[in-house]
Amino acid sequence: MKRVLKNTTALLGSVLISACAVGPDFHRPDLPKDVNYQATPLAGTAGNAQSGTGVAQHFQSGVDIPGKWWEVFRNPQLNALVEQALANNQSMKAMQTGLKSAWEQRRIEGAGLYPTISASFNPTRNKTSRVYSPVPNNNTWLYNVHTAQLTIGYVPDLWGGTRRAIEAAGAQAEIQKFQLEATALTLISDLVSATIDEATLRAQIEATHDLIASQTSALKLITARQKFGDASEQDMVAQLASVAQLEATLPSLNLQLAQTRDQLAVLVGVAPNTPLPTFTLEQFTLPQTLPVSLPSDLLNQRPDIRAAQAQIQSASAQIGVAIANRLPNVQLSALPGQAVGTMSDFFKPGYGNWTIAATVMQPIFQGGSLLHAERQARDNLLQANETYKATVLSAIQDVADSLHALDFDADALMANESAYTATGKSLKIAQAQLRLGDVSELMVLQAQQSHAQARLAYVQAQGARFSDSVGLFQSLGGGWWNRNDLGMTPQAQKALGKSLLPW
Incomplete structure (x- = not known):
């Protein structure tokens, strides 16, 4: 028995070593030639301030993305909130559990590389009819049989179908x-x-309140002048409408702020009534240097591109599975055991029994299902390749759009900053002229209104520059390779994601 098992093991080993894996091997598609984010070389954005949101931003090509890229804004409250969200967000936890499930499925497929072993014990009490002869060696009509048996099965991976399924x-x-x-x-x-967004909305609400206050003061002045006949009723009604229009914008801004706060709470993984820190634009620092990965680096950095690559590999491996299903298959089995009349006879010589068998099976006709399954797998591979190409182009577009936004929004901020500065100077001049009696109060209020409107546009442009920097980091992949988002230690990741051992 030992000699038979030894020879069988040697045979199985040689079969495995010589086995091939049918189907195409996976090769990652290359990036199309001459692909770049823009036709001209990268240049820094506009800016002339030494600090703040008006500072010029410079691009460093080919620099790695930090894992905690949000720390470039130098906001400790933001840093703590992101860490809390990564630890508590329910969507993240669900995805982490789903990854573990997918790795377990890989190990389920890997079980096909091992033999299957089952043990059975079957005690029976039997009676032979008197029509038949009594049981030999016993000469009685009643007898016991205790059968202990192992069932060993193995299907050699002759064509690599199991290995393709694991892949x-x-x-x-x-x-x-x-x-x-x-x-x-x-x-x-x-x-x-x-x-x-919260910080920008708070600044917009504050600027709107100031604008309403100035417009309300103007309304009071026009109303007083109208009583003395120095202003028409039309002027008063027009100013009243202006104030009402401004007041009508506040509920919308407050609604956006409340919804943004609710969004923050859900992202962090808590209820909307949970106290959270508040944010203002003054708490953020605009990064002066931004990394820009090479287009070829996006193939490794963008999660959507890496997922599309994996989809190609899965589709490629499924072709091998479909081909292997159409080829001859070998099934090996062994049934060693013992059958005794009494329990005390177990493991005594002469009671053992065994069977070794091999079965060769070749699919002949299944209604064309196997052929069509292979064709389907090949079509899926073509589809995955085209989807990958579209994903790569979309990723390059995302980076290009982010770079354009950084450039043009910097120009917009400079223009709004100039307008804000000019209206501020105009207001100071008007206030000085009012003290000398050269202008009316209405002229000063109009200057205040222009300054408040310029301030509103300025804070919106400030927020846009911060958002553009966030968009660039996101479009470049966000540095996930420099942090651990999987919710388990690297050792556990290796054990689940790489090993095929059955324990």
């Missing part, structure tokens, strides 16, 4: 992994953008 399951797990990274990137970007 496909591993690629599906990779898709889950990069969907998790995309979820983390979206979570962080949305959270940082929400804090910037």
Whole structure:
């Protein structure tokens, strides 16, 4: 028996070593030639301030993205909030559990590389009819049989179908992994953008209140002048409408602020009534240097591109599975055991029994299902390749759009800053002229109104520059490779994602 098992093991080993894996091997598609973010070389944005939102931003090509890129805004409250969100967000936890499930599915497929062993024990009490002869060696009509048996089965992976199935399951797990990274990137970007939106909205509300106050003062002055006949009723009604229009914008701004606060709470993983820190634009620092990855680096950095790559690998491996299903298959089995009349006879010589069998099976006719399954797998591979190309172009467009936004919004901020500065000087001049009696109070109020409107446009432009920086980090992949978003230690990741051991 030992000699038979030894020879069988040697045979199985040689079969495995010589086995091939049918189907195409995965090769990552290359980036199209001469692809770049823009036709002209990268240049820094406009800016002339030494600090604040008016500072010029410079691009460093080919620099790595930090894992905690949000720290470039130098806001400790923001940093703490992002860490809390990564630890508590329910969507993140769900994706982390889904990744573990996908890795377990890979190990389920990997079980096909091992033999299956089952044990059974079957005690029976039997009676032989008197029509038949009594049981030999016993000469009685009643007897016991205790059967202990092992059932050993093994299907050699002759054509690599099992290995292709493992590869496909591993690629599906990779898709889950990069969907998790995309979820983390979206979570962080949305959270940082929400804090910037909150700060911008608070500045807009404050500027609107100031504008309403100046317009209300103008309304009071026009109303008083109208009583003395120095202003027409039409002027008063027009000013009244102007104040009402401004007051009508406040509920919308307050609604956006309240909804932004609710969004922050959900992103952090808490209820909207949970106390959270408040944010103002003064708490943020605009980064003066921004990294810009090379287009070829996006193939490794963008989670959506990596997921599309894994989809190609999965589709490629499924072709091998479909081809292997059409080829001859070998099934090996062994049934060693013992059958005794009494329990005391177990493990005594002479009671053992065994069977070794091999079965060769070749699919002949299944209604064309196997052929069509292979064709379907090949079509899926073509589809995955085209989807990958579209994903790469979309990723390059995202980076290009972010660079354009950084450039043009910097110009817009400078223009709004100039307008804000000019209206401020105009207001000071009008106030000085009022003290000398050269202008009326109405002229001063109009100057205040222009200054408040310029301030409103200026804070919106400030918020846009912060948001553009967030968009660039997001479009470049967010540095997920420099942090751990998977919710488990690197050792656990290796054990689940790489090993095929059955324990």
